[in-house]
Amino acid sequence: MAVLAPSAAGDRLFRSLCLAAVLAMMAVLGGLIGSLLWGGWPALAHFGPGFFTSSTWDPVAGQFGAAGPVAGTLLTAFLALLLALPVALGTAVFLAEICPQAIARWLAIAVELLAGIPSIVYGMWGLFVLAPWFARHVQVPLMAAATPGSWLERMVTGVPNGANICTASLILAVMVLPYIAAILRELLLSVPPAMREAAYGLGCTRSEVVLRIMLPYVRNSAIGAVMLGLGRALGETMAVTFIIGNSHNFPRSLFGAGSTISSTIANEFNEATGDMHVSALIALGLVLFAITFVTIAAARLLLGRDGGPK
Amino acid sequence: MCASLAVALGGCADRRADSVIGAGATFPAPVYGGWAQAYHDATGIAVNYQPIGSGGGIRQITAGTVDFGATDKPLSAATLAKLDLSQFPLLIGGIVPIINVRGIGAGQIRLTGDVLAAIYLGQITRWTDPAIQRLNPALVLPDLPITVVHRADGSGTTFVFTSYLARKSAAWATTVGAGDAVNWKAGLGGKGNDGVAAFVKQTNGAIGYVEFTYASKSHLAYALVQNASGAFVAPDIAAFAAAAAAAPWGKVPGNAIVLVDQPDPAAWPISAATFILMKRRPDNPARSATVLRFFDWAFRTGDATAIRLSYVPLPSAVKDLIRHQWASEIASTPRPVAKAR
Numbered sequence: 319m320a321v322l323a324p325s326a327a328g329d330r331l332f333r334s335l336c337l338a339a340v341l342a343m344m345a346v347l348g349g350l351i352g353s354l355l356w357g358g359w360p361a362l363a364h365f366g367p368g369f370f371t372s373s374t375w376d377p378v379a380g381q382f383g384a385a386g387p388v389a390g391t392l393l394t395a396f397l398a399l400l401l402a403l404p405v406a407l408g409t410a411v412f413l414a415e416i417c418p419q420a421i422a423r424w425l426a427i428a429v430e431l432l433a434g435i436p437s438i439v440y441g442m443w444g445l446f447v448l449a450p451w452f453a454r455h456v457q458v459p460l461m462a463a464a465t466p467g468s469w470l471e472r473m474v475t476g477v478p479n480g481a482n483i484c485t486a487s488l489i490l491a492v493m494v495l496p497y498i499a500a501i502l503r504e505l506l507l508s509v510p511p512a513m514r515e516a517a518y519g520l521g522c523t524r525s526e527v528v529l530r531i532m533l534p535y536v537r538n539s540a541i542g543a544v545m546l547g548l549g550r551a552l553g554e555t556m557a558v559t560f561i562i563g564n565s566h567n568f569p570r571s572l573f574g575a576g577s578t579i580s581s582t583i584a585n586e587f588n589e590a591t592g593d594m595h596v597s598a599l600i601a602l603g604l605v606l607f608a609i610t611f612v613t614i615a616a617a618r619l620l621l622g623r624d625g626g627p628k
Numbered sequence: 629m630c631a632s633l634a635v636a637l638g639g640c641a642d643r644r645a646d647s648v649i650g651a652g653a654t655f656p657a658p659v660y661g662g663w664a665q666a667y668h669d670a671t672g673i674a675v676n677y678q679p680i681g682s683g684g685g686i687r688q689i690t691a692g693t694v695d696f697g698a699t700d701k702p703l704s705a706a707t708l709a710k711l712d713l714s715q716f717p718l719l720i721g722g723i724v725p726i727i728n729v730r731g732i733g734a735g736q737i738r739l740t741g742d743v744l745a746a747i748y749l750g751q752i753t754r755w756t757d758p759a760i761q762r763l764n765p766a767l768v769l770p771d772l773p774i775t776v777v778h779r780a781d782g783s784g785t786t787f788v789f790t791s792y793l794a795r796k797s798a799a800w801a802t803t804v805g806a807g808d809a810v811n812w813k814a815g816l817g818g819k820g821n822d823g824v825a826a827f828v829k830q831t832n833g834a835i836g837y838v839e840f841t842y843a844s845k846s847h848l849a850y851a852l853v854q855n856a857s858g859a860f861v862a863p864d865i866a867a868f869a870a871a872a873a874a875a876p877w878g879k880v881p882g883n884a885i886v887l888v889d890q891p892d893p894a895a896w897p898i899s900a901a902t903f904i905l906m907k908r909r910p911d912n913p914a915r916s917a918t919v920l921r922f923f924d925w926a927f928r929t930g931d932a933t934a935i936r937l938s939y940v941p942l943p944s945a946v947k948d949l950i951r952h953q954w955a956s957e958i959a960s961t962p963r964p965v966a967k968a969r
Contacts, residue, residue: 376811377782396882445823477775479831481816563778564817575816580781585819588681591781594763628678628736 320547351607357524358601361594369601375566375582377590382598386566388605393569394483394558397489403544411503411528426503433496441560441594444489449480449561452488457573461532466507476573483569483576494547503542505536538620545617549610555580579606647674650930652698653838655784655796655901662933663926675922682784682808686788689905694790694904695915697905701808707879712908714957715882715909717901718923718951720940723789724843724863724898725851726825728834729755734833736863740854741796742898748776749799750814755833772827772833773877776815777824779837782808785821788900789837792888799807838897840868841938855897856889867896868940869932875877875901878949913960920954920961927951936940 320406361382362369372383409429413422450519457479460588464471509532517531533540563575564585579602656680664675680688682699689697690711698718698872708715723926725744727737743798752759763807778787791806804810818824821838825846828836835851840863843850852860866958873883874892887899904923910916927950932942942950954961 374811377809378807379812380809445826453830477816477831479775479816479827479834481818482826507719559780559819560823564819566813576787577780585781586809587683587782589683589784591683591686591808595809 319445323486350610350611354600354604354607359603361597362604364490364594365598369598370605373566373568377586377592380594381544382594384529384579384602384605386568386599387577387579387582387589387602390562390569391552391578391580391606391609392481393540393576394487394490394547394562394578396412396468396493397484397487398551399544401487401491401547402547403494405491406498406547409495409499410506413499414506415524415528415532415566428497429496432492432497433500436552437493437556440489440493440599441557443487444557444561445481448489451480452485453478453480457484461573464499473571475571476575478565481561481563481575482571482573483562486558486576486578488515489557489561493554493557494551497550498547501538505539505543509535515557542617542620544621545613550614550615552610552613553580553606555584558583561592579609581605631652631876632831646672647676648695648915649676649678649920650685650696650698650904650924651680651688651694652676652905653682653700653784654877655700655721656698656939658937659719659930659934659939662937663930664929665743666933667730667925671924673680673922674919675885675919681782686905687706688950689779689907692907692908692911695906695910695912695919697904698901698902701787702884702886702901702903703882704884708884713905714908714953715884715903715905716884716927716953717877717883717942717946719902720861720868720887720899720905720942722840722868722896722899722904722940723792723837724840725837726828726843726846726848726852727836727851728828730832731773733768735852736764736851737767737849737851738854738860738910739767739851741792743859744795744853745793745800746871747774748778748793748812748814749797749803750776751799763871768892770833775827775831775834776812777827777831777834777836778815778817779809779821779824780817780819784808784837784900784902786810788888789898791886792898795889805904813967824881836883844938853897855893855895856891857893857895859893861894861896862872863896863898865935865938867894868899869943871895871897871899872901872946873943876944883953894927908957909959910928916960918964920958924951 329596365382367385369382370388371385373385374381375386412424417425457474457480461478464474477533503564513531513535514527517527559580561582562581564577564581565575566577566582569576583599587599590599606614644780657677660677664677668674682701685697685699685840686703688694703713703715737870740763742761743752746759753774754771755774756771760769787806790804790810794806795824804813817829818827821842823844824836824838825848828848829846830835839845843863850863852862854860870892871887871890874890874895875887877883882904885901887901889897890899905918906916927947933940
């Protein structure tokens with residue numbers, strides 16, 4: 319094929335093609351928001367603010383309150399982040415700064431491989447391997463050790479089979495870890511060598527260089543990376559559905575059964591026959607959309623502020 | 629090919645109908661799949677069945693994007709009339725309570741509907757409860773808390789199980805009721821039959837409910853349940869068939885029969901039929917006729933497949949009733965099919 323000579327017509331075509339692509343994206347997004355609003359409106363209008371404050375989810379009586387799934391979603395996502403962040407940070411620092419680069423490349427591929435495992439596999443592994451192990455070696459000893467009536471006892475009560483909010487958070491943590499670690503590593507590698515070398519030249523130790531020079535340099539972008547991980551944790555469905563215990567009650571114990579927005583939709587949408595049931599599930603989708611939007615918008619804002627990786 | 633396009637485009641001008649499409653309940657999907665394979669080998673006609681759930685099946689047949697829908701939860705006669713649909717049963721199955729209590733084997737523990745309801749309401753919380761002891765005077769039950777496991781996903785299995793509990797316990801009927809998904813008062817939810825079986829297997833002292841196929845597959849102990857005539861029966865194909873034979877098919881408008889608690893002394897009390905929905909006046913009569921020919925073929929030759937997969941074929945008297953129903957209700961019924969063989 320001959321190379322086309324640069325021409326005004328070709329450039330116009332190129333520009334309009336790109337414009338069409340972005341317009342198509344926006345149309346999809348707009349259509350999605352529109353149909354979520356349209357489908358969820360009957361439930362939102364009928365239950366009003368009660369939709370967010372009540373945790374009664376009774377498809378037979380047509381009573382729907384989303385407090386349980388919403389709280390479960392936020393709780394598991396933030397717990398997952400809390401568990402994943404230190405490990406991700408350690409991994410990223412090790413790969414970027416401590417480990418010889420020849421090995422680091424292979425280790426980085428291994429970390430990214432974790433991100434490529436389908437979520438259903440995490441779910442099955444969680445249900446058949448992690449949950450029984452967790453019950454036997456963490457939950458039962460903790461339940462036995464807790465003083466009856468104490469704060470700790472309330473936090474760890476639950477069915478001792480490992481299907482609970484804590485295990486779901488643990489699985490989520492494993493799932494978001496590679497994302498955060500990979501982005502953090504890239505960010506750390508983007509720190510100008512001159513800065514690092516200057517710091518070492520001044521006699522800084524390795525931990526001082528990482529903690530005082532490199533991390534502050536990429537701080538805002540790093541927060542953005544964490545928020546992207548949070549966005550993934552918020553929307554994760556299959557793995558959580560298998561392991562969270564699927565109870566619509568408001569979560570009161572870390573080791574109790576709970577539910578998330580996406581697990582509730584995945585569980586009930588297929589067989590939802592009542593109009594209000596379908597509408598309540600779509601409204602849940604809208605709520606998740608709003609939560610994710612806020613997270614991603616915050617991430618973009620922070621990523622943009624220091625210009626991202628330089 | 630044409631059938632899959634038909635879904636995408638919402639209509640297909642094909643009149644030959646060498647492939648038809650159905651969607652709905654997941655419970656009978658293995659049998660429909662097995663039948664479709666054998667039918668394709670025998671006739672070259674492809675029947676595509678998509679197990680998307682009963683709710684989806686009802687929505688799709690109403691919208692006219694499939695040739696038949698399938699549901700575990702029968703629609704009421706009024707709804708059928710409103711949507712202009714014909715409803716008939718195609719297969720029988722059973723739902724079985726499974727337990728994991730150390731030292732108690734399959735069929736050793738006896739339960740009643742009332743006690744099951746109290747367990748699932750969270751009123752009976754230990755295996756040593758006098759209500760359970762009274763039913764099982766010979767058993768030494770461990771002093772364990774009962775862990776209740778139910779389905780997390782909306783399911784026809786749950787509909788049948790809760791219908792049974794609502795029938796046997798006034799407290800259940802008023803506080804929970806019957807449905808594909810209900811407001812559970814106790815326990816935790818597993819995803820699918822596999823999820824419920826896994827949780828029961830992993831928890832000492834757990835009770836759950838699964839379809840018969842999964843009860844035998846999971847190697848968990850099942851419970852004997854008291855039926856309407858007072859007998860404690862074991863869940864097996866003969867007991868499901870007894871329930872199916874005892875039901876008043878053809879006498880209830882729209883065949884809206886939930887098979888639980890049938891009076892026959894051999895009947896398993898938590899039996900269930902799974903239903904097919906078809907348009908009374910189909911948009912494409914040729915495709916509808918092909919579907920009915922397939923069902924007729926399945927009635928004649930498909931029983932062995934169903935039994936092999938632990939499902940129960942309909943009694944032949946019921947099959948004849950359904951053939952008559954096709955002739956009287958569905959406009960496109962092919963003549964040889966309409967005549968009872």
